Amino acid sequence: MSAFLTLHHQIEFGNQYPKNRTRTTSPMSFTPHSEHPGIFTMKFRISHTKATQGRSINLILSERGISALRLVGITDEVIKRNSTPVKGKMVHTEDGRGISFLTDGKGRSVLYSVLRKDLNEVLLTVAEKNPNVKFFYKHKLLSCCFKTGKFKVQRHDGKIIEESTDLLIGCDGAYSAVRRQMVQMLRFDYHQSYFEHGYIELCFPSTESGQFAIEADYFHFWSRKQVMLTALPNPNCTFTITLFMPFELFEQINTPEKLLQLFSENFPDAIPLIGKEKLVTDFFNASPNALVSIKVSSPPFVLSFISTFQNLRLTNFLSTLRFSQCSSYHVEDKALILGDAAHAMLPFGGQGVNAGLEDCEILSELLNVYKCDFRKVLSEFTKCRQKDAEIICDFAQSTYHVVSVIIMSGL
Numbered sequence: 001m002s003a004f005l006t007l008h009h010q011i012e013f014g015n016q017y018p019k020n021r022t023r024t025t026s027p028m029s030f031t032p033h034s035e036h037p038g039i040f041t042m043k044f045r046i047s048h049t050k051a052t053q054g055r056s057i058n059l060i061l062s063e064r065g066i067s068a069l070r071l072v073g074i075t076d077e078v079i080k081r082n083s084t085p086v087k088g089k090m091v092h093t094e095d096g097r098g099i100s101f102l103t104d105g106k107g108r109s110v111l112y113s114v115l116r117k118d119l120n121e122v123l124l125t126v127a128e129k130n131p132n133v134k135f136f137y138k139h140k141l142l143s144c145c146f147k148t149g150k151f152k153v154q155r156h157d158g159k160i161i162e163e164s165t166d167l168l169i170g171c172d173g174a175y176s177a178v179r180r181q182m183v184q185m186l187r188f189d190y191h192q193s194y195f196e197h198g199y200i201e202l203c204f205p206s207t208e209s210g211q212f213a214i215e216a217d218y219f220h221f222w223s224r225k226q227v228m229l230t231a232l233p234n235p236n237c238t239f240t241i242t243l244f245m246p247f248e249l250f251e252q253i254n255t256p257e258k259l260l261q262l263f264s265e266n267f268p269d270a271i272p273l274i275g276k277e278k279l280v281t282d283f284f285n286a287s288p289n290a291l292v293s294i295k296v297s298s299p300p301f302v303l304s305f306i307s308t309f310q311n312l313r314l315t316n317f318l319s320t321l322r323f324s325q326c327s328s329y330h331v332e333d334k335a336l337i338l339g340d341a342a343h344a345m346l347p348f349g350g351q352g353v354n355a356g357l358e359d360c361e362i363l364s365e366l367l368n369v370y371k372c373d374f375r376k377v378l379s380e381f382t383k384c385r386q387k388d389a390e391i392i393c394d395f396a397q398s399t400y401h402v403v404s405v406i407i408m409s410g411l
């Protein structure tokens with residue numbers, strides 16, 4: 001689901017659908033509501049360019065996300081046709097060994113490496129078939145008011161328009177404008193932390209005979225003391241390589257010699273796979289992107305403060321405190337955040353898109369269960385989703401450390 005989305009029981013909004021739009025690379029999509037034809041959905045997004053800056057080219061789809069895709073009629077065959085199957089992780093040790101870990105224990109491929117733009121294409125094709133969905137490209141949400149349901153959007157021509165909605169769903173990524181508005185409200189906490197590493201993307205081209213340069217059916221990791229390289233296969237037999245390292249190190253690596261030394265010391269086996277010349281060109285053409293983690297939750301000190309004083313019968317005082325820790329993914333029956341807007345996570349577990357798609361599946365179920373009573377749906381969504389999302393965020397963080405520990409322990 002990209003950008004933000006408004007749900008209306010009935011509204012007219014003028015048709016600004018671009019005639020010759022190109023597809024964007026943002027991956028998620030909302031489950032269309034064919035069962036609830038009274039609901040009118042509009043999707044707004046900033047761009048409709050071919051490539052999204054600061055985003056990985058490909059990503060891993062797992063059952064968590066695939067299950068949501070099935071719900072909107074995207075079959076396993078379509079996923080397989082548009083992806084490269086992956087059966088597990090392969091960790092590359094300093095002495096050049098590759099240690100494999102099968103995801104389902106039996107060696108079956110249960111993960112799929114998919115190009116962002118292909119996934120997006122498939123999702124848009126499905127969404128376009130739903131007559132209740134209208135798309136507005138190059139529309140940037142500037143502000144919204146949860147009391148009145150009014151929101152301001154800047155169009156591609158600079159014109160600012162104001163509209164109103166019954167429910168605003170922010171799927172506008174880690175730097176969400178909808179969440180920004182929520183945070184300005186009383187009693188809304190969230191935690192944002194930057195990983196000390198940035199990342200750039202490089203590539204293992206296919207071999208001269210057009211084959212994959214290394215085993216295609218693994219998510220590859222080279223984890224070293226300060227730096228990490230990962231590789232995911234693409235349908236054209238190339239690998240997208242992601243180099244993670246501290247921002248200061250990116251700054252220090254300012255000559256081809258320093259870069260080749262870094263690779264010789266840490267990833268000697270990757271140099272011939274990329275090619276020296278290509279490595280230097282691609283590295284110096286890229287600029288590192290930041291990795292941010294978002295949790296919408298109560299700060300731990302408030303919780304421990306409450307539990308410490310729980311027995312002191314300061315009921316009124318405590319209820320005020322409890323109130324003040326009442327963070328959530330929603331505002332009454334007016335607004336909701338999904339995907340990275342609610343729970344951006346580090347990419348090492350390959351779960352960000354998958355968790356966002358799972359959000360859509362859960363939301364869709366709740367809309368059915370509570371017959372589109374937005375107030376019940378939204379509060380139930382926060383209740384059942386917040387803890388899970390936090391755990392997935394922690395899992396993503398710990399995956400980085402687990403892979404490092406495997407390397408350090410010399411397995």
Ligand SMILES: Cc1cc2nc3c(=O)[nH]c(=O)nc-3n(C[C@H](O)[C@H](O)[C@H](O)COP(=O)(O)OP(=O)(O)OC[C@H]3O[C@@H](n4cnc5c(N)ncnc54)[C@H](O)[C@@H]3O)c2cc1C
Nearest residue numbers: 003046056059060141172173339340347350351352353354
């Ligand atoms: C290097 C890397 C590798 C990754 N690998 C994986 C992986 O293997 N598997 C996986 O599941 N996840 C992976 N992820 C995570 C994944 O990319 C994110 O979780 C996912 O893109 C989140 O989708 P989203 O739609 O919530 O947000 P985004 O993809 O960030 O989309 C947000 C959209 O909102 C639009 N927008 C922003 N602000 C506004 C505004 N004010 N008005 C209108 N529109 C707006 C943006 O233009 C964009 O189109 C990876 C991430 C990184 C950085």
